[in-house]
Amino acid sequence: MNQDMVIFTRTFDFVHWLIPRTLQFPRSQRFVVTRRLQDAALDVYERLTEANACRGPARLDRLRQADAALDKTRHYLRLASRWGWLSEGQYRHAAAMSAEVGRLLGGWIRQTSA
Numbered sequence: 001m002n003q004d005m006v007i008f009t010r011t012f013d014f015v016h017w018l019i020p021r022t023l024q025f026p027r028s029q030r031f032v033v034t035r036r037l038q039d040a041a042l043d044v045y046e047r048l049t050e051a052n053a054c055r056g057p058a059r060l061d062r063l064r065q066a067d068a069a070l071d072k073t074r075h076y077l078r079l080a081s082r083w084g085w086l087s088e089g090q091y092r093h094a095a096a097m098s099a100e101v102g103r104l105l106g107g108w109i110r111q112t113s114a
Contacts, residue, residue: 001033007104014097025085043069044101063109070105074098080112
């Protein structure tokens with residue numbers, strides 16, 4: 001499996017793990033924070049898919065958009081943890097998964113920039 005494919009697998013695994021957890025968040029937040037977290041995580045995956053279909057500056061642009069969406073995802077995860085919607089173990093797991101995606105994404109951005 002080439003390095004580019006690993007990021008798709010890890011991001012898929014992250015989204016696959018995260019979305020069901022968000023369904024346990026308070027019903028009152030379903031259309032506010034929960035939705036923003038879900039959208040940010042899905043945006044990461046979508047921008048990576050788009051980047052894979054592009055070349056040159058367009059690819060780099062999509063990768064940077066994916067990076068921004070990943071940052072948003074991390075912020076929403078931190079809020080969810082602070083509000084007690086994720087256990088400490090769940091937050092650590094999500095943080096580790098998002099950190100791995102971030103490392104892979106950073107490598108792809110560096111490779112594309114070169």
